[in-house]
Amino acid sequence: MRYLQTLTTLTVILAISAAPTWAAETLKTNRQWDVLPSPNGDEGRQTLAAAAQSLASLDVTLAAEPLTEQRLSRLAATPAEDPLIRALRESLGQAIDRRDFLLFLDDVARAQPERVRVHSGRARRAGILLHPDDVFKGEPRRYGGQTLAIAPPPRPPDLDPAPDGAPLGERWSARYPNPPDETERLRALEAAGGGDFRERIEQLIDQLRDQGAEVHVLSTVRRRERGYLMYGAFTLSRASTRAQVEQRVEELDRLNREWDLDIPIQWQHPDGWRTTIEAAKEMAEAYNVVYATRHGARHSNHYGAGAIDLSVTRLPRNLRLQAPDGAERTFDLNGADEPRDLNLTPRLIEWIEAHYGVRKLRSDYPHWGNASGD
Numbered sequence: 001m002r003y004l005q006t007l008t009t010l011t012v013i014l015a016i017s018a019a020p021t022w023a024a025e026t027l028k029t030n031r032q033w034d035v036l037p038s039p040n041g042d043e044g045r046q047t048l049a050a051a052a053q054s055l056a057s058l059d060v061t062l063a064a065e066p067l068t069e070q071r072l073s074r075l076a077a078t079p080a081e082d083p084l085i086r087a088l089r090e091s092l093g094q095a096i097d098r099r100d101f102l103l104f105l106d107d108v109a110r111a112q113p114e115r116v117r118v119h120s121g122r123a124r125r126a127g128i129l130l131h132p133d134d135v136f137k138g139e140p141r142r143y144g145g146q147t148l149a150i151a152p153p154p155r156p157p158d159l160d161p162a163p164d165g166a167p168l169g170e171r172w173s174a175r176y177p178n179p180p181d182e183t184e185r186l187r188a189l190e191a192a193g194g195g196d197f198r199e200r201i202e203q204l205i206d207q208l209r210d211q212g213a214e215v216h217v218l219s220t221v222r223r224r225e226r227g228y229l230m231y232g233a234f235t236l237s238r239a240s241t242r243a244q245v246e247q248r249v250e251e252l253d254r255l256n257r258e259w260d261l262d263i264p265i266q267w268q269h270p271d272g273w274r275t276t277i278e279a280a281k282e283m284a285e286a287y288n289v290v291y292a293t294r295h296g297a298r299h300s301n302h303y304g305a306g307a308i309d310l311s312v313t314r315l316p317r318n319l320r321l322q323a324p325d326g327a328e329r330t331f332d333l334n335g336a337d338e339p340r341d342l343n344l345t346p347r348l349i350e351w352i353e354a355h356y357g358v359r360k361l362r363s364d365y366p367h368w369g370n371a372s373g374d
Contacts, residue, residue, distance in 0.1 A: 024113040025151045031144035036106040043084035044102045048076035054109035063120040065092045083336035093314040095130040095339035100143035116150045121288040135344045136362040154286045164264035169279045173286035176226040188221040194305025197370040211316045218309035222302035230289045231297035236280035245273040291364045301369050309366035312342035323355030
């Protein structure tokens with residue numbers, strides 16, 4: 001029986017490894033096993049072994065982590081007594097959704113694109129990584145059925161700012177920029193009057209990094225213009241009809257006037273409503289915006305010294321924290337189902353909220369606010 005399974009796997013590997021590769025912008029996704037063997041009582045180890053061979057000649061990264069033949073082979077060899085989901089999350093440093101991750105590998109193996117770049121925001125929206133909806137709403141993001149962008153995403157610092165009167169698009173993300181690095185972002189908090197907030201956040205960051213966590217300060221103080229543009233890109237990227245585009249463009253133009261922003265953007269693309277949606281998607285990609293609301297665009301606490309967007313992954317199996325108020329606690333994160341991601345660990349969030357004077361916005365993956373004095 002084992003011989004037949006091995007022969008089947010080798011047949012699959014030989015068939016898909018001979019497929020041609022080509023540059024692609026998107027990947028069509030589904031929830032079926034097209035070329036890789038489906039998980040069959042081994043949590044997906046056989047699937048990973050076949051994927052290691054199939055993706056060997058491809059350049060694939062997920063959340064900036066290369067999915068090399070060596071890495072996938074090591075994961076396929078995870079001992080049976082060790083949960084594969086824990087091995088995946090520790091190796092890739094992300095809150096992997098095991099089955100959806102394997103389905104993603106199957107789609108890459110089928111399509112054989114020469115290069116795949118799926119950053120964490122794309123992966124979270126697609127369900128490859130856990131999404132806040134999975135954790136806080138009990139509404140899992142299901143991978144498959146959508147078109148997944150796999151081209152390298154634009155980086156605002158590398159783009160020329162959009163000129164006045166330009167239609168929406170990725171170049172608008174280079175106007176009204178955030179402070180360029182972590183030092184400047186944290187300094188902006190203090191300069192805007194958030195000195196104590198900065199101190200509490202830095203104390204948390206230092207303890208997390210000292211224990212091996214990967215911490216990224218994505219944003220702190222933000223200009224109102226940027227918040228409005230992020231919301232506009234997000235809401236238009238979710239439109240699906242001409243009527244929706246026209247209604248949302250009308251609203252965005254009205255808000256631009258009512259909020260005294262006077263941003264010289266053309267929300268309706270001259271090439272039509274479908275191009276407007278595609279340009280909005282590109283613009284949202286450049287911002288890496290996963291969630292935005294009209295209320296947030298108007299009243300975000302990013303506009304002062306009251307918020308920080310923080311990504312904290314690769315949490316250790318045991319995490320010890322000492323809060324500014326003197327409270328101490330060690331968190332056991334050893335369980336197989338632990339996401340090892342600060343923003344997706346409810347009991348850790350609740351304790352930090354109680355003892356650091358902050359508040360986590362559950363619906364917005366990276367967002368933390370200053371609750372002190374509320």
